[in-house]
Amino acid sequence: MARIELLNNVDHKDLRVITTRSARYGDNVWFTPTFAHEFRNLQRNYPIVFTKNPNTGKFQAVALLGFENGENLFLSEDGWDAGYIPLSIMRQPFMIGFQEVKEVGVPKTQLVISVDVESPRISETEGEPVFLPHGGSTEYLERVNSILNLVHQGFERNQALIDMLLGMDLLESFALDVELNDGSEHRMSGFYTINEDSLRKLSGDNLVILNNNGYLEAVYMAIASLSNIATLVDKKNKLLGL
Amino acid sequence: MSIEIKRIVIVGGGSAGWLTAGILAAEHKTSSPRGLQITLVESPDVNPIGVGEGTWPSMRDSLRDMGIAETDFIRECDASFKQGSRFVAWVTGAQDDSYYHPFALPLGYGEVDLVSRWQSVQSGKSFAEAVSYQPALCEQGKAPKQKTTPEWAAVANYAYHLDAGKFGVFLQKFCTSRLGVVHVLDHVRGIQSADNGDIVALQTESHGKIEGDLFIDCTGFSSILLGGHFGIPFISRKDSLFCDTALALQVPYPDAGSPIASNTISTAQEAGWIWDIGLPTRRGVGHVYSSAHTTDEQAEIALSNYVQAGNKTGGAGATPRKISINPGHRETFWHRNCVAVGISAGFIEPLEASALALIEMSAAMIRDEMPATREIMDVVARRFNARFRYRWDRTIEFLKLHYVLSKRVDSDFWLDHRRPETMPERLQELMLLWRYRSPSRRDFYEIEEIFPAASYQYVLYGMGFKPQNFASNRPDDTGPAREYIAENLRMTGKFLAGLPSNRELIDHAVQHGLPGI
Numbered sequence: 001m002a003r004i005e006l007l008n009n010v011d012h013k014d015l016r017v018i019t020t021r022s023a024r025y026g027d028n029v030w031f032t033p034t035f036a037h038e039f040r041n042l043q044r045n046y047p048i049v050f051t052k053n054p055n056t057g058k059f060q061a062v063a064l065l066g067f068e069n070g071e072n073l074f075l076s077e078d079g080w081d082a083g084y085i086p087l088s089i090m091r092q093p094f095m096i097g098f099q100e101v102k103e104v105g106v107p108k109t110q111l112v113i114s115v116d117v118e119s120p121r122i123s124e125t126e127g128e129p130v131f132l133p134h135g136g137s138t139e140y141l142e143r144v145n146s147i148l149n150l151v152h153q154g155f156e157r158n159q160a161l162i163d164m165l166l167g168m169d170l171l172e173s174f175a176l177d178v179e180l181n182d183g184s185e186h187r188m189s190g191f192y193t194i195n196e197d198s199l200r201k202l203s204g205d206n207l208v209i210l211n212n213n214g215y216l217e218a219v220y221m222a223i224a225s226l227s228n229i230a231t232l233v234d235k236k237n238k239l240l241g242l
Numbered sequence: 243m244s245i246e247i248k249r250i251v252i253v254g255g256g257s258a259g260w261l262t263a264g265i266l267a268a269e270h271k272t273s274s275p276r277g278l279q280i281t282l283v284e285s286p287d288v289n290p291i292g293v294g295e296g297t298w299p300s301m302r303d304s305l306r307d308m309g310i311a312e313t314d315f316i317r318e319c320d321a322s323f324k325q326g327s328r329f330v331a332w333v334t335g336a337q338d339d340s341y342y343h344p345f346a347l348p349l350g351y352g353e354v355d356l357v358s359r360w361q362s363v364q365s366g367k368s369f370a371e372a373v374s375y376q377p378a379l380c381e382q383g384k385a386p387k388q389k390t391t392p393e394w395a396a397v398a399n400y401a402y403h404l405d406a407g408k409f410g411v412f413l414q415k416f417c418t419s420r421l422g423v424v425h426v427l428d429h430v431r432g433i434q435s436a437d438n439g440d441i442v443a444l445q446t447e448s449h450g451k452i453e454g455d456l457f458i459d460c461t462g463f464s465s466i467l468l469g470g471h472f473g474i475p476f477i478s479r480k481d482s483l484f485c486d487t488a489l490a491l492q493v494p495y496p497d498a499g500s501p502i503a504s505n506t507i508s509t510a511q512e513a514g515w516i517w518d519i520g521l522p523t524r525r526g527v528g529h530v531y532s533s534a535h536t537t538d539e540q541a542e543i544a545l546s547n548y549v550q551a552g553n554k555t556g557g558a559g560a561t562p563r564k565i566s567i568n569p570g571h572r573e574t575f576w577h578r579n580c581v582a583v584g585i586s587a588g589f590i591e592p593l594e595a596s597a598l599a600l601i602e603m604s605a606a607m608i609r610d611e612m613p614a615t616r617e618i619m620d621v622v623a624r625r626f627n628a629r630f631r632y633r634w635d636r637t638i639e640f641l642k643l644h645y646v647l648s649k650r651v652d653s654d655f656w657l658d659h660r661r662p663e664t665m666p667e668r669l670q671e672l673m674l675l676w677r678y679r680s681p682s683r684r685d686f687y688e689i690e691e692i693f694p695a696a697s698y699q700y701v702l703y704g705m706g707f708k709p710q711n712f713a714s715n716r717p718d719d720t721g722p723a724r725e726y727i728a729e730n731l732r733m734t735g736k737f738l739a740g741l742p743s744n745r746e747l748i749d750h751a752v753q754h755g756l757p758g759i
Contacts, residue, residue, distance in 0.1 A: 057389035057750065057757050166758065173759060190390075192759070 006097055007113040009135040015115070017093065017140070018127035021080035025120050028075060030066035032088045035154030036161045036214070039221035045074075045082040047232065048225040050162075050171055050192040059162045059171065059192065061222075064232065067178055067188060073235040081235075087151050093119030094144050096152045113141075113148060161215050168206050169198045170219065178233060181242035194223050244615035251444065251454030252282040253430060253467060256290030257406060258584025258601050259460035260413035263423045264308045265605040270612065273422030278612070281424040282417070283444060283452060290410055291462060291585065293490050293565065295519045295526050296324060296506050296595030297401040299345050302394050304602045310416060312393035313755040318412045320405040320521045322502045322748050323386050325376050325398060327594065331510040333705050335650055341368060341704030342505070343594075344376035345399040347696050349733070350726030357680035357699065359723030361709075369703035372727055375734040380504040382738060385747035393756045397741065401595075403506070403519045403526075426452065433471050440579045440616075441467065455616070457580045458608070465572070465586040472577045478570040479634075482642050482664055484532035484655065485514050485591040486569060489545050489562035493525040493552075502744045508593065509548065510648070512536060513655040516548050517592060522748050528562075530591045535655035538564070567591065571634045576623035579616065581608060588634055593641045596692070600637075603692070604630065633692045639669040640693045640701075646673070647705035676702065677710040 005011065021027050031051070039048055039061075046063040053060055063086045065072040074081045097114035100107055121127070128140040137145070165171050172195035176188040199219065202210075210216040250266060252259050263282050271277030305315055315321060326344035333339050348356050350373070360372045371377045376398050379386070386400035417423040432445035443453040459467040468474050480486065503520035514531030529545040545562060571588025575581060583604040589597070607626055613619040645659035646669070658664065672685060681698040742750070 052390035052757060054388070054390055057754060059757070171759060 001118060002116045003118045004095070004097070004114050005117050006099065007094070007115050007130070009131045012115065012117075013131050013135065014124050015130045016123045016125065016127040017130060018121045018123055019140075020127075021075060021085070023072070023075060026092070027080070027089065028070050028072045029089075030069055030071050031062040031064050032086045033155070034061050034063045034086055034088060035151075035158040036061070036218040037150075037154050037157070038087055039218045039225070041084045042086060043221040043225035043228075045084060045228060045231070046086070046225060047228045048222040050165075051190055052192075058159075059166070061158065061162070064191075064229075067176075067186060067232065067236060073232055073239065087147050087154070091144065091147050091151055092116075093121045094148060096148050111149075111152065113145065160213070161218060164210065164213070164215060165194075165219075168202060168210075170195050170202075172198075176229065178236075180233070180240065181237045182240075193226065194219055196223065199223075244617040245455060246615055247455040247613050247619065248279060249454045250278060250280045250456050250458065251452055252280065252458040252460055253284070253444065254288075254460030254462060254584075254586070255282065255284035255414065256410050256460065256462065256584070257294060257413070257598060258462070258586070259284060259458075260410055260417055261304065261598070261601050262458055262460060262583050262605040262608070263417045264413055264421060265304060265602070266609050266612075267417060267421035267423050268308045269609045273420070277422070279424070280422070281426060281452060281454070283426045283428060283430060283446065283449075285429050286427050287429070288461075288464075290406070291565065292406055292563075293488070293526070293528065294406045294592070294597050295403050295521070296517075296592065296598070297404065298595065298599040298602075299396075299399050299401045300599060300602050301401055302396075304606075306394045308416065309420060311758070313751060315402075315412065316748065316751050316756075319402075319408045320523055321402045322404075322521050323504065323744055324401045324403045324506060325380050325386050325504045327506040327508055328380065329508050329510070329644070329704070332508075332515075332644060333647070333649055335510065335652060341700075342370045342377040342380060343697065343700045343704065344370060344374050344380065344505075345401060346374050346376040347399075347694075348373035348699070348726075349375075349730045350723065351696050352683065354723040354726060355680065355720075356723050356726065357703065359720040359727060360703075362720065363724075363727075370700050373730060375730055375737050378734045379737060379741065383501045383504050383743050383745070384738065384741040385504070385744045386741075387747070388741060389747065389750050389754075390757065392759050397737065403521055405521060430466065433467070438578075441471070455579065456613075456619070459580055459582040459586045460584050462585040463568075463589070465582060467580045468572060468575070468577060468582040468586055472580065474577055475573045476568070476570055477573055478568065479590065479638050480569050482638055482666060483569045483590055483645075484534060484658065485530045486567050487533050487538070487541070488528050488530045488565045488567060488591075489538075489541055490526070490528040490565060491545065491549065491560055491562045493527050493549055493560075495524060499745065502748060504744045506595065510650070511544050512540075512653045514541070515591075515593070516545060518548075518552075522745075522752070530567075530593075532655055535653065535658070571631075574627045575604075575630050576626045578623075579619060581623070581626065583608075587630070590638065590641065593644060594637075594693075596637050596641075599692075600630075600633065603633070603690075629688075632688065635666070635668070636686075636692050639666050639672075640697065642666060642669055643698065643701055644705070647702065647707055649706075672698075676707070679709075 042048055042063050049064055050059050050061055065074055093116040095114050097112045099110045099112045101110050129138050130141050132138055171192045173192050178186045252263055259282055263280055267280050272280045326342055328340055328342050330340040350356055356373050360369055379398055386398040387396055418425045426449050428446040428449045430444050431447050433441055434443040436442045441457045443451040446452060457467055507518040509516045513536035516529045519526040529541050531541045567589055569590045575587050584601050611622045613622045648656055650656035681695040683695050685695060
């Protein structure tokens with residue numbers, strides 16, 4: 001169970017974080033959330049698709065890491081097999097928290113770093129220290145801070161992308177039929193991708209709107225990323241020794 | 243020279259008028275200049291009947307085909323999901339006397355003989371529970387789909403419960419703003435006829451003459467055009483179905499989070515039955531009864547007792563609205579250039595919520611067979627009359643089945659219902675056949691039967707009908723049936739685990755909407 005605490009250099013002065021990528025630390029997920037401004041970095045290695053959050057029914061963009069629950073094909077004994085790791089993975093076990101403060105007597109919500117102290121990554125003996133001996137932030141924590149900011153801004157703006165894609169009919173459902181080298185077949189459904197027909201027929205006005213918001217790039221990055229599905233199939237074949 | 247049919251005039255609003263307008267306008271491009279012109283005239287003084295809150299799964303298609311978003315419909319019509327009907331106290335009246343007639347077809351229906359298998363196994367499970375996952379979903383108050391399921395799509399086949407008044411208003415708004423239907427709020431003071439007897443135009447009080455090529459009578463009990471103007475006789479079917487009065491009430495929930503029932507509940511009474519329809523904001527409850535077998539006072543007491551028993555807040559005390567029903571239908575529905583849709587065509591007790599479905603079917607046939615010319619209209623009219631007479635007959639037979647299978651002896655009402663002279667002959671014949679085999683598709687002639695053989699199976703075996711000498715032609719061929727029944731058990735578990743409650747999904751749909759894809 002998660003236990004979230006506001007990060008501070010008193011309670012957490014000796015906190016260390018194990019940064020090794022491994023199933024032992026919860027990295028064995030088959031997809032992870034992402035956002036438009038990360039697509040550029042993701043598209044080299046990961047298929048970018050869309051799926052619905054089961055609790056809200058709302059769409060989210062995700063980087064696909066495997067073909068079934070618990071399967072991360074980038075993960076092995078040797079770590080994570082790709083140069084870029086999605087930020088929603090990298091930020092763990094940290095997250096953005098909100099704190100009510102009073103600035104000049106005016107109540108304000110401040111973004112603060114929180115940590116899940118129950119995470120298997122938390123240690124007192126191994127891994128990266130979070131705070132310096134005299135209480136300042138380590139370089140590691142500084143990196144985490146900028147990742148969290150990117151993630152926070154990214155996800156805040158992402159709903160606008162999703163709404164725009166839905167409004168312009170640019171999302172369509174697809175079933176992914178995976179065929180492995182031994183002939184076995186596996187169908188994945190519940191995923192959505194860019195509707196390229198609609199994209200081709202977009203009006204000039206809509207193209208301008210997409211472009212002005214920086215989303216045209218995201219759309220094409222998502223399309224380009226689909227070639228990584230074949231790469232995932234290769235990884236799976238290799239994993240199964242086929 | 244034959245006149246082209248270009249102008250449709252619908253008389254009467256309410257669900258019948260606006261559903262018909264929407265179904266015709268969407269298909270025939272009324273919003274474009276070259277499409278069919280549709281004008282709906284309704285009197286500002288005449289209110290629609292205000293009940294009629296149960297639908298069939300066909301309503302999903304009807305609304306979707308009009309271009310309506312399911313989220314909008316749910317929000318504006320106070321709609322909830324309906325997965326079928328539960329009949330309580332219809333057989334013996336004992337505490338445990340209840341069965342389901344769900345919308346989902348039995349698993350393997352049409353491919354294998356499920357009935358023999360179910361009977362030979364004697365699992366203690368009812369037929370509906372053995373062959374369909376839907377009764378279990380209803381028992382647990384589950385929704386028929388998930389928050390992620392796209393609009394109009396189903397996990398388990400479903401229809402709606404809705405607020406009749408809001409439905410008419412919603413459709414009116416949609417038809418006039420999006421489908422190009424012209425709305426005239428005025429009184430019809432006269433009807434102008436041609437020499438051959440066709441209706442040429444309606445004389446209105448403030449809008450002058452409204453001319454048309456085809457007139458659709460949606461005026462309810464008054465049946466102003468078909469019954470009033472053309473004098474088409476009304477055929478009473480009271481000899482088979484006795485109920486002729488309804489007392490209708492709205493009952494509040496104890497609180498906003500109260501569960502919404504996943505199905506209509508029909509509870510048999512001494513001289514009739516009580517409907518109970520759960521909407522998100524309140525329940526619609528009504529007692530349908532035979533005035534020949536009980537009094538209005540006794541009927542009102544029975545309704546009050548029912549409401550008290552189920553309502554912890556004791557919110558009874560409201561005065562029910564009385565509606566007189568004349569069970570039956572017109573001799574013909576389409577006469578000359580006038581066709582009746584809705585109550586103007588006929589009305590019977592809402593035991594299987596057939597009224598709105600018949601409106602959809604009528605409008606669909608008019609839409610699909612829209613005559614190109616006046617000459618062709620006579621051919622279409624004959625076909626329409628034959629088909630809908632057939633459907634009325636089948637509906638009355640199916641409703642009668644619910645009464646014929648009862649074993650209640652606590653009143654003349656129940657005993658009278660089992661007298662052979664009150665039973666349509668075709669139903670008697672079928673019941674004879676069904677002593678030796680289960681209802682099958684081959685028992686019914688039409689491609690689009692109003693009640694499929696599966697519905698008869700659900701009611702027959704739900705009510706404990708025991709066949710006489712049940713020998714399956716191939717006694718050891720029950721393997722496939724066994725597999726379907728096992729598969730149904732698996733699916734039941736899966737769906738129960740994965741589906742939200744009815745209340746949860748409706749609240750989510752109202753707050754956040756349902757996804758379009």
